[in-house]
Amino acid sequence: MDTATTLRVNAPTLAQRAYNIRRNAIRMGEVQGQGYIAQALDISDVLAVAYFHAMRYRPEDPDWEERDRFLLSNGHYAIALYAALIEAGIIPEAELETYGSDDSRLPMSGMASYTPGMEMSGGSLGLGLSIAVGMGLGLKRKNSSSRVYTLFSDGELDEGSVWEAISSASHYRLDNLIAIVDVNNQQADGPSRQVMGFEPLVARLEAFGWFVQRVDGNDLDAVVAAFDTARTHEAPKPRMIVADTLMGKGVPFLEQREKNHFIRVEPHEWQLALAALDAGRP
Numbered sequence: 001m002d003t004a005t006t007l008r009v010n011a012p013t014l015a016q017r018a019y020n021i022r023r024n025a026i027r028m029g030e031v032q033g034q035g036y037i038a039q040a041l042d043i044s045d046v047l048a049v050a051y052f053h054a055m056r057y058r059p060e061d062p063d064w065e066e067r068d069r070f071l072l073s074n075g076h077y078a079i080a081l082y083a084a085l086i087e088a089g090i091i092p093e094a095e096l097e098t099y100g101s102d103d104s105r106l107p108m109s110g111m112a113s114y115t116p117g118m119e120m121s122g123g124s125l126g127l128g129l130s131i132a133v134g135m136g137l138g139l140k141r142k143n144s145s146s147r148v149y150t151l152f153s154d155g156e157l158d159e160g161s162v163w164e165a166i167s168s169a170s171h172y173r174l175d176n177l178i179a180i181v182d183v184n185n186q187q188a189d190g191p192s193r194q195v196m197g198f199e200p201l202v203a204r205l206e207a208f209g210w211f212v213q214r215v216d217g218n219d220l221d222a223v224v225a226a227f228d229t230a231r232t233h234e235a236p237k238p239r240m241i242v243a244d245t246l247m248g249k250g251v252p253f254l255e256q257r258e259k260n261h262f263i264r265v266e267p268h269e270w271q272l273a274l275a276a277l278d279a280g281r282p
């Protein structure tokens with residue numbers, strides 16, 4: 001067995017990566033005692049596939065020109081992205097303890113100027129897709145083979161700017177753009193479909209000229225297949241992955257909690273959350 005083969009055999013599986021991302025997020029949540037934990041748990045499988053299967057980047061050089069870009073539009077999911085960036089070795093694990101504190105590089109809402117690997121500041125919702133369109137266009141004009149990945153949330157589908165970006169991405173035939181929308185059916189004011197209905201989402205996006213796949217965003221095999229197809233599909237269209245997810249995924253008592261948008265967890269519950277996650281450890 002050569003060295004490369006040995007490394008591959010010993011590399012953590014995607015399921016282990018997703019577990020580690022969830023664990024990092026819970027540990028950061030404990031530092032503040034509250035936060036967007038349920039979203040971090042629902043999107044960890046997608047982030048594991050993005051960072052450990054699909055994307056091209058150099059952990060030791062986050063600004064490497066040839067990297068694929070990952071734009072987090074829903075800035076309140078920063079805790080999830082930090083958890084993935086720590087697992088990817090872009091941010092040292094020790095910084096986890098500083099989450100949300102003064103002078104930390106890990107503020108509660110993502111700031112591109114503070115955090116290595118954070119490509120945009122996304123606290124004001126509805127902007128990421130527009131920025132991704134501009135970046136995708138710019139990369140094409142430079143004849144770059146880098147791709148732009150962007151994650152946004154179902155609550156952002158309420159915003160007109162998102163639909164403008166959806167129009168312009170297909171107008172410019174941005175086949176280097178892969179967008180993922182987290183359909184967890186939750187937003188600040190209640191269940192997303194009740195606040196502002198968006199179904200039939202696949203048909204709508206297809207009508208706007210996108211290549212669309214819809215998957216269970218917590219089924220790693222399905223997510224891998226969707227990312228692979230998004231990368232290799234030949235139509236000159238932007239690609240959307242509609243990921244249906246379960247808030248709190250992996251921690252049963254958080255999966256069942258109502259009003260999961262922003263949770264406060266009692267001090268003793270963090271250890272229970274880690275224990276519940278451990279019970280399903282891959």
Ligand SMILES: Cc1ncc(C[n+]2csc(CCOP(=O)(O)OP(=O)(O)O)c2C)c(N)n1
Nearest residue numbers: 039123124125153154155156186187188261
């Ligand atoms: C432009 C803008 N409007 C309102 C907010 C306040 N806000 C923060 S998170 C959020 C909910 C957005 O929906 P979603 O991301 O689907 O919620 P989640 O799935 O995280 O519960 C809102 C309205 C904001 N950050 N930006």
Ligand SMILES: [Mg+2]
Nearest residue numbers: 153154155186
């Ligand atoms: Mg949501």
